[in-house]
Amino acid sequence: MIAIIAVAFGLLLGIFSGLLPGIHSNTVASVLATLPIPPEALSLAVVAVVGAHLLFQFLPSIFLSIPDDTVVASVLPGHRLALSGRGREAVTVCAFSTLAAVCASVLLIPVSLVVLPAAYAIIEPQMALVLIAASLFLLYSEREWKKIAIAAFVFLLSGALGIATLRGAINDPLFPAFSGLFAASGILLSFTSRTRLPAQKSERTELDFLPYVAAGVLLGMLSDLLPGLAAPAQIAVFASAIFATDDARKFLALVSSIAASHAVFAFSSLLSIGKAREGALAIINEVKPIGAGDLPVLLGVLLLSAGISAFLLMRLSRHASLLSSFDTRALNMGVLAYLVCAVAIISGGEGMLLFATATAVGLLPPLLGVRRTHVMGLIIVPSILLSL
Amino acid sequence: MRFKTVYIMEIDERKIALAAAVFAVAGIALLFFLSETPRESSVAEALVAQENSYLSITGVAQNITADKFYVCQHELCISMKKGELVSAQLVADGSELRVLGRVKEYKGSRYFEAERIEVK
Numbered sequence: 001m002i003a004i005i006a007v008a009f010g011l012l013l014g015i016f017s018g019l020l021p022g023i024h025s026n027t028v029a030s031v032l033a034t035l036p037i038p039p040e041a042l043s044l045a046v047v048a049v050v051g052a053h054l055l056f057q058f059l060p061s062i063f064l065s066i067p068d069d070t071v072v073a074s075v076l077p078g079h080r081l082a083l084s085g086r087g088r089e090a091v092t093v094c095a096f097s098t099l100a101a102v103c104a105s106v107l108l109i110p111v112s113l114v115v116l117p118a119a120y121a122i123i124e125p126q127m128a129l130v131l132i133a134a135s136l137f138l139l140y141s142e143r144e145w146k147k148i149a150i151a152a153f154v155f156l157l158s159g160a161l162g163i164a165t166l167r168g169a170i171n172d173p174l175f176p177a178f179s180g181l182f183a184a185s186g187i188l189l190s191f192t193s194r195t196r197l198p199a200q201k202s203e204r205t206e207l208d209f210l211p212y213v214a215a216g217v218l219l220g221m222l223s224d225l226l227p228g229l230a231a232p233a234q235i236a237v238f239a240s241a242i243f244a245t246d247d248a249r250k251f252l253a254l255v256s257s258i259a260a261s262h263a264v265f266a267f268s269s270l271l272s273i274g275k276a277r278e279g280a281l282a283i284i285n286e287v288k289p290i291g292a293g294d295l296p297v298l299l300g301v302l303l304l305s306a307g308i309s310a311f312l313l314m315r316l317s318r319h320a321s322l323l324s325s326f327d328t329r330a331l332n333m334g335v336l337a338y339l340v341c342a343v344a345i346i347s348g349g350e351g352m353l354l355f356a357t358a359t360a361v362g363l364l365p366p367l368l369g370v371r372r373t374h375v376m377g378l379i380i381v382p383s384i385l386l387s388l
Numbered sequence: 389m390r391f392k393t394v395y396i397m398e399i400d401e402r403k404i405a406l407a408a409a410v411f412a413v414a415g416i417a418l419l420f421f422l423s424e425t426p427r428e429s430s431v432a433e434a435l436v437a438q439e440n441s442y443l444s445i446t447g448v449a450q451n452i453t454a455d456k457f458y459v460c461q462h463e464l465c466i467s468m469k470k471g472e473l474v475s476a477q478l479v480a481d482g483s484e485l486r487v488l489g490r491v492k493e494y495k496g497s498r499y500f501e502a503e504r505i506e507v508k
Contacts, residue, residue, distance in 0.1 A: 157412055164419035169441035169491070350422060357415025360408040367405040 002041050010045035011305050014052025015312070019060060020335070023342075025053035026279030027175055039288035046284045047298050050263055051305025054102075055313050058094040058256070062087050063320055077248035082320075088203035091317040093249045094256040095310040097213045101257035102306045104217045105264035106299050112221055112268040120225050120273045128387035130226065135380055142370055151370040158361055158374065159381025165354055166382050174379075176343045176351040180358025181375045184339055187332045188359065189366055200320045209253035215243060216257025223262045224269040224277045235262075236373075264302065267295060426488055431461040434491055435498050441491045445500065449479045459487055459500070467499040475505040484508040 013032075017023040029046045037045065062078035081090040105112075123130055139155060142148045158181070165173045216239075223235040236255045243254060266278035271292055276282035284290065290298070343355045358378075365372040429443040437443065445466070447459035457479055458465040468487060470476035479485065488504040 157409070157416070160416050161412070161419070164416050164423060167440065168419055168423035169438040171438055350419070353415060353419060353422075357412055357419065360412040360415060363408040364405060364412070367401050367408065 002038065003044055006037070006041035006045040007048045007301055007305065010048025010301075011052045011308060013045070014049040014054075014305065015056050015309065017049065018053045018056025018058075018309075020338075024175070024178065024279075025049050026283070027172070028053075029280035029283045030172065033283050033287055039284075042287055043284045043290070043294070043298060044301050046280050047301045048305040050278065050280050051102075051302045052309040054098055054260055054263055054306060055095060055309035058091060059313070059316070062090045062094070077251045081248050081252075082200070083198070085198045085201045087200045087320050088317045089201070089205045089249070090252055091313060091320075092203045092205050093209060093252045095313050096207075097209065097216065097253040097256035098260040099306055099310045100210075100213050101217050101220065101260035102264055102303060104214070105220065105261040106303060108217070108221070109264070109268055109295070109299065112265050113272050116221070116225065116265070116268050117272045119222075120269075120275075123225055127226075128384055131380060131384045131387060134226075135377070135384070138374070147370050150368045151365075151374045154361070154364050154368070154370060154374040155377035156381070157364070158377035161354075161357060161361055162378035162380075162382045163385070165378070168350060168354075170350045170354060171347050173347065173351070173354065176347045176355035177358045177378055179339050179343060180355040180360075181362040181378065182372070184336060184355065184359040185362030185366075187336045188363065190332055191329065200317075203314065203317060205249060209247075209250045212243065212250045212253040213257040215239065216254045217261040219254075220258045220261025220263075221265045221268075223258065224265040224275075225273075260306070264299070267299065271295070431459060431464045431466050434466050434500060435464065437491045439491055439493045442489075443491060443500075444486060444488050446484070446486045449483050449485055450481060452479060452481055456499075459485060467497075469499055469501050471502060473502055473505060475507070476502065478507050479505065 010032075013028050014025060017025055017028045028049050032042060032045055032049070058078065062082050078087075078090045078094070081087055135155065139148050139151045142151045161177070165177055170176070219235050219239050236251075236258050239254055239258070243250075263278055266276060266281050267290070270276045270281055270285060270290060276285055281290070340352075340355070343351050347354065361375055361378075362372070365374055423440075423442060426442045426444045429437065429441075429445055431445060431447055434441075434443055434445055445459055445461075447461045447465075450458045450460050450465060455470055457468050457470070457476075459468055460466075468476075468489070469492075485508065486506040487500065487502050489500050489502040492499055492501050
């Protein structure tokens, strides 16, 4: 009975954190870990949070252009589809891709338990070189020299912010950092636009994006090998250069499946190489170490949570047209006020400074015309320095 | 007939970008400054301080081993990791010290990573 309540509670919290920009599933997990919950129930609740968050994070990203950091790359194509009245189709693509990727990744778990340690043994000694090469590739994906220079400036500035953040004594420093980089800066920029969403058409779509889901599953596994680059958004940027496509739906399928398989293979990386690449997983592993025997139950809960969330997400997206009559400015003001209060309470005065600075850094990419993912230098640069 | 005057403020995106960049650089500099400025602290405060806090602690050295020793004030002690500090080799049991370093935590236990040790 406690298990059912824990899963239901986690599912609701995951929906809540997915819908509310700035609240990461890791934040919810860290709050849950402070409550007097039995360790087994805590594990189930946190995994349910992760499953629901994976799906519901797409709603603010697609309809309000406010991303969660794991799927930040989905903001532009997703919102572009919503602005052309195809937001529900975008939701279908994301929900289907996420669910398919979670199922495929769960089936591939036994393979990953063998492959990941072998691949990690090869990559780990060369981690700094891999990270530097991947970062250069990321910058070069801007194509034009002027944009590459701007992207390098944003990347290094974010890296300096990352070093300052990790050297400081700020509680939960990635919360104000990511909230500023992605949520607050996105909200501030949304005030400059008066675009209203048009009425949303049918959710029907073609399934021609399945090869992108398959690629996303493999790339998600790869992302679990790399610290810093673990953010699926980074891998999605590298992948977008390799699997070049003008079809926004295919890119959404790629981003969604990378995020989903990254979450599933985080279990393999924890068990095989001892690295919890998913913050929520690290939190439950600290409370009660996860063993191979726990995998069937935890992955079952993840599948259940993702399945229910996909169903609810599709039902909810039917009402997306209501957003066209909604005062999005008031909503954004509320979210911004919430973020400021949450950062002040969780991270204190220095956290507020970090939040404001990260917001300023987060404003730069869209204003200077480069990809927003370059701000992931915040975690890549410190990772490179630690790997040297 | 009444006319309503509407003022439209046009914002130059380049100016906002420049202001954001200047603000970001200043913010990062301030964050670095705050993270590199040590704070005088007691052992009791160090034991409950935020992880990574940069502190200066004075106390008496006790229980010296090859890689660590304890700095104590009254009844309270905090473990000090010597790292590769040469000055740590000069520390003897009972010597009065001032240690500069950062508060760290491993599996729920607090310790101090010394960056500079002054033996009084």
